[in-house]
Amino acid sequence: MVYYAQSTHSAYPGQLICPVYELEKGTDSQQVIRYIAGAGVAEQDYELNGQKIIALAATVVGEVKFDEELKEMVPSGEVAESNENEEEETVSTEEERHFIVSVTDKRQDGQAVTADFANNLPREGDIVLARVTRISQQRANVEILAVENKTTPVDSGVGSNGAGIVAAGGGSGGATFSVSQASSDLGETFRGLISSRDVRATDRDKVKIIDSFRPGDIVRAQVISLGDGSNYHLSTARNDLGVVFAKACNGAGGMMYAIDWKTMVAPSTGFTEARKCAKPF
């Protein structure tokens, strides 16, 4: 019995789920199945009858899930063609299938916003939402409020944004967030900084922080490094990164809307302010 086809079961920390490799034998073919540790799963060495094996074991309490990782996304038009290819290939052996094994809490599965920030700490390359806490000429200090999770296309048909970059405003392939539960009043949030050179991709040395961010703005940014002991280093040097929410007159006015990449307007008064805006669509 192959492991990925087994019905889902509950797992507790330390429970063995499956080996790293498995050979699936059909009537006239065989297939190597590789299991990759995802969230809530770790590779561990075990000794079985004096023989060392590497197995995947759960690290949290939850339900076991197997997701097949497809090497390339095939547009729906080509599916029929690829099926034919597969049939040809069944004669030859040694096809490898990849499965990502994860253990997730069912309560949080499939929600757009989860409280599970602890297991989704910001890493290099992650997109985060952050609030600007203070600015200086060289940098803007921010506190990280949420980490955007890997996007999953919810519909494969019309209007899908695919697995690529999702616009700040959402879209059909809407992102999910892990929201930090820490209180910023207690100083328990993870902090980051956006250096003036990382605000935009062009004219880096002419950036004025004051014309890009103001304290209180909500910024969509990418983690470029874990930084030093206290700050993550963030960047907004991309079209879809920058200010997503801002209030006029240093927070005294109403919400503003982006009209181009460096201007926001308050619709009630018509005043404009300079910001480095995220592309909304």
Next chain:
Amino acid sequence: MNITDRRRILGPSNAKPLVFERLESSEQAAQPPQEKNNENESMYIKNGLVSNANGSSYLELKRGESSEQCTILLSSVYGPRPSRGAFSSKASLSVQFKEVTIEKIPSGELKEICNFLSNIFSAVINLERYPKSGIDIFLSLIKNPITSDEANLEPIIAACVNGITLALADAGIEIFDTVSAGTYKRNVVAFSKNGTEVVGLWKDKEDDTANDILSVIENCRGNYLQNRKGIIEYLIRSKNADI
């Protein structure tokens, strides 16, 4: 009392100290605790009682029939929270142990307990998963099992290991295994991987097992398997009840 104590608000000069009636149970406690090992041991578990912690567990361990032989421990896990100071690619772990009622354990012993526990759990928690952060574990011993001598820490330490594992599982922090501890006479052995690996060994000062470490481990393992089973059953049952 001719020297006036200016730092405190003193009572009236004719005040008398309160006198309480002697408890009857103190006579029973004077008897040496029966070394009927691990028989009639029962465990009560409740997770998630501390609402502001990331995860917590309440553990009641009863040994025998008498309610005196009962350990009550509340463990709470906070974090991962950002750690200030130097960069570290791993999480740092801290364990604090406190007796909330009568403080019987000397502070040196307390430190030893904390070191012992943080050594175990540094190996068990997937610390690489939480860079730049700290995980704090707070243990509150609500009820100390009354024993004739005060150096008997073995039931407390076993409760600590089991309590922390439960609290970490409740917090959803990644741990490599459901670590649990078993006791035998004055020894505590913490195991992982279904009893094939020893992750911690505690020996109380005066024990009569001499140096027969193998038999100690073997006896602890039986107790460990029983505790582990209880923990896992609770975790699975409470998870299914939530959904």
